[in-house]
Amino acid sequence: MSCITSRIDSVALIGAGTMGREIAWACARSGVDVRLFDVKPDVAADALTTVSRWLSDDGHPDSIQHLRRFDDLCEALAEVDLAFECVPEDLPLKRKVHAQISKVLPESALQGSNSSVLTPSEIADGLPGGAKFFCMNFTHIRSGERLAEYMGGPRSDPAIARIASEWALRIGMTPIVLEREILGYVQNRIWRAIKKEALYLAASGYASIEDIDRGFVLSWGVSEGPFRIMDKVGLDTVLRIEHEYFRRSGNDDDRPPAMLEDLVAEGKLGVQSGEGFYCYDNDVAPRQAK
Numbered sequence: 001m002s003c004i005t006s007r008i009d010s011v012a013l014i015g016a017g018t019m020g021r022e023i024a025w026a027c028a029r030s031g032v033d034v035r036l037f038d039v040k041p042d043v044a045a046d047a048l049t050t051v052s053r054w055l056s057d058d059g060h061p062d063s064i065q066h067l068r069r070f071d072d073l074c075e076a077l078a079e080v081d082l083a084f085e086c087v088p089e090d091l092p093l094k095r096k097v098h099a100q101i102s103k104v105l106p107e108s109a110l111q112g113s114n115s116s117v118l119t120p121s122e123i124a125d126g127l128p129g130g131a132k133f134f135c136m137n138f139t140h141i142r143s144g145e146r147l148a149e150y151m152g153g154p155r156s157d158p159a160i161a162r163i164a165s166e167w168a169l170r171i172g173m174t175p176i177v178l179e180r181e182i183l184g185y186v187q188n189r190i191w192r193a194i195k196k197e198a199l200y201l202a203a204s205g206y207a208s209i210e211d212i213d214r215g216f217v218l219s220w221g222v223s224e225g226p227f228r229i230m231d232k233v234g235l236d237t238v239l240r241i242e243h244e245y246f247r248r249s250g251n252d253d254d255r256p257p258a259m260l261e262d263l264v265a266e267g268k269l270g271v272q273s274g275e276g277f278y279c280y281d282n283d284v285a286p287r288q289a290k
């Protein structure tokens with residue numbers, strides 16, 4: 001693959017929700033040009049405003065010049081080095097979006113996904129240009145979490161791991177490269193085991209959400225427990241991922257608890273909606289949900 005870019009200087013972020021915004025912020029403040037696109041133009045507009053405010057508040061007002069938003073996917077993808085997809089964790093949706101992207105993406109540009117569990121083989125199955133495809137799962141950059149897990153598929157060109165890792169390093173992340181693909185990456189599988197057990201214990205009435213979180217923080221020397229983290233991730237995203245594991249295994253043991261289903265059905269999605277397992281007066285101060 002001689003024609004692919006050797007360095008990521010411009011990124012189209014497809015999906016301007018929770019993660020699209022965080023990655024946009026990290027890119028812009030590191031001098032990487034960002035082109036924001038969302039299927040909902042008002043969401044893309046809001047993302048542009050929010051990320052600009054973050055950059056300004058963080059003392060990087062000059063970096064706002066690296067941000068642009070587009071209402072048209074083709075225009076967003078013109079002349080970029082990477083199209084990085086951040087749409088919800090839904091395999092048919094991701095496959096559809098990547099098929100659209102690959103039709104208009106410059107030949108030299110890479111194509112990536114921020115998927116939390118899905119493998120490159122699944123998302124890019126049958127995709128022309130699948131050798132340029134990779135997954136990279138970003139943690140919450142603005143909270144200071146700096147991990148980016150790279151996962152290539154059997155079709156991914158080995159050079160992509162280096163290019164994607166250099167991009168991650170440039171925007172302040174620490175990349176780790178999986179040797180081969182697996183559903184859920186490495187850290188998300190470990191996180192999944194914790195989250196599943198925490199949900200089971202609370203949903204079955206063995207301990208309160210607050211005590212589980214408090215105990216976890218004290219035991220592991222970390223700043224947040226699993227319920228606080230799930231609120232930050234977004235309970236709709238958490239539920240989608242749990243459904244994906246359940247869909248694959250069919251084990252009743254993997255079925256998401258009604259407690260989680262109910263919160264999502266009520267629109268209590270965590271920090272983003274102001275209430276989830278906890279209530280939020282603003283995006284940093286949780287108080288106990290009633």
Ligand SMILES: NC(=O)c1ccc[n+]([C@@H]2O[C@H](COP(=O)([O-])OP(=O)(O)OC[C@H]3O[C@@H](n4cnc5c(N)ncnc54)[C@H](O)[C@@H]3O)[C@@H](O)[C@H]2O)c1
Pocket residue numbers: 014015016017018019020037038039040043085086087088089090093097114115116117137138139140232233234237
């Ligand atoms: N939230 C997290 O903590 C987190 C962490 C790591 C990875 N991820 C993964 O990142 C991806 C995005 O998650 P998120 O939490 O940012 O989701 P989100 O729901 O906050 O944002 C998704 C955005 O995609 C947009 N969208 C939907 N369909 C689209 C389409 N066809 N074209 C363009 N935009 C479209 C939506 O309008 C929305 O704004 C998922 O795969 C998720 O699993 C999430």
